[in-house]
Amino acid sequence: MSKLAGKVAVVTGASKGIGAAIAKSLAAEGASVVVNYASSKAGADAVVADITAAGGKAVAVGGDVAKAAEVQGIIDAAISNFGKLDILVNNSGVYNFSSIEEVTEESFHKHFDVNVLGLLLVTQAAVKHIGEGGSIINIGSVISRLNPAGTAIYTATKGAVDSITQVLSKELGSRKIRVNSINPGLVDTEGTQSAGIIKSDFETGMVAQTARPRRSSGRHREGRCLPGFRRVGMDHRRAHRRRRRSVRRTVSLNPLRHLAPTRSKVPFCWHVRC
Numbered sequence: 001m002s003k004l005a006g007k008v009a010v011v012t013g014a015s016k017g018i019g020a021a022i023a024k025s026l027a028a029e030g031a032s033v034v035v036n037y038a039s040s041k042a043g044a045d046a047v048v049a050d051i052t053a054a055g056g057k058a059v060a061v062g063g064d065v066a067k068a069a070e071v072q073g074i075i076d077a078a079i080s081n082f083g084k085l086d087i088l089v090n091n092s093g094v095y096n097f098s099s100i101e102e103v104t105e106e107s108f109h110k111h112f113d114v115n116v117l118g119l120l121l122v123t124q125a126a127v128k129h130i131g132e133g134g135s136i137i138n139i140g141s142v143i144s145r146l147n148p149a150g151t152a153i154y155t156a157t158k159g160a161v162d163s164i165t166q167v168l169s170k171e172l173g174s175r176k177i178r179v180n181s182i183n184p185g186l187v188d189t190e191g192t193q194s195a196g197i198i199k200s201d202f203e204t205g206m207v208a209q210t211a212r213p214r215r216s217s218g219r220h221r222e223g224r225c226l227p228g229f230r231r232v233g234m235d236h237r238r239a240h241r242r243r244r245r246s247v248r249r250t251v252s253l254n255p256l257r258h259l260a261p262t263r264s265k266v267p268f269c270w271h272v273r274c
Contacts, residue, residue: 002030007031008083010074012089014047015041023051027051035051038064044060068121071122085130086135087137089136090123099149112160116157139184
């Protein structure tokens with residue numbers, strides 16, 4: 001029996017890259033998935049087509065996570081299409097690296113609007129429907145630990161994600177809703193390719209600073225990405241014990257153990273906050 005049969009998930013920023021891989025993996029495990037996109041409807045439709053072709057259930061829903069009215073539409077789509085909501089994956093994010101001399105108000109607000117405000121708005125709308133045993137997963141970044149030069153704004157947003165995750169794990173724990181963050185190392189996606197990050201000096205530096213460094217960044221495989229969601233239906237008392245044991249430490253794991261099947265390459269830090 002599929003581990004997530006009967007569950008309903010919303011994945012933001014799921015038209016490509018890590019988000020698309022997460023959406024496909026959740027569907028492969030039996031969940032019905034809302035595939036959110038901000039601008040790439042074609043990409044989201046392709047993800048939905050792949051899911052349905054494999055026998056899963058999914059719907060593509062547009063919406064800017066930084067706008068409350070559009071966020072409500074994303075969550076409403078889960079309820080209207082599938083009747084409930086069990087899992088939220090806050091994956092939407094933007095990144096643009098620059099030196100302190102190049103920082104602009106526009107860049108600051110764009111990053112914080114999507115990466116931080118968007119996470120808060122989607123979570124706020126989702127918790128009205130997520131019940132006992134539900135799960136919220138925030139996609140952070142190992143960059144909040146490495147703090148590389150030229151990434152002040154992006155690193156600050158991911159540091160905020162770490163803190164928000166810890167706060168919400170305490171705030172929502174009494175309602176038996178788990179809140180975790182997964183902080184990947186550098187992953188080879190369409191975004192990092194187009195930004196010129198892959199095979200750059202920046203990639204080399206990131207790999208060198210990551211725990212147990214290997215030769216290259218992690219490669220995701222869409223449709224094979226399930227970061228810890230297998231425990232969505234676990235007994236909450238077990239989850240509570242795990243929280244007490246794990247909240248004070250960061251666990252280094254293989255980068256693709258939960259994000260893709262390959263067992264080599266760069267590890268990432270997984271902050272367990274549930």
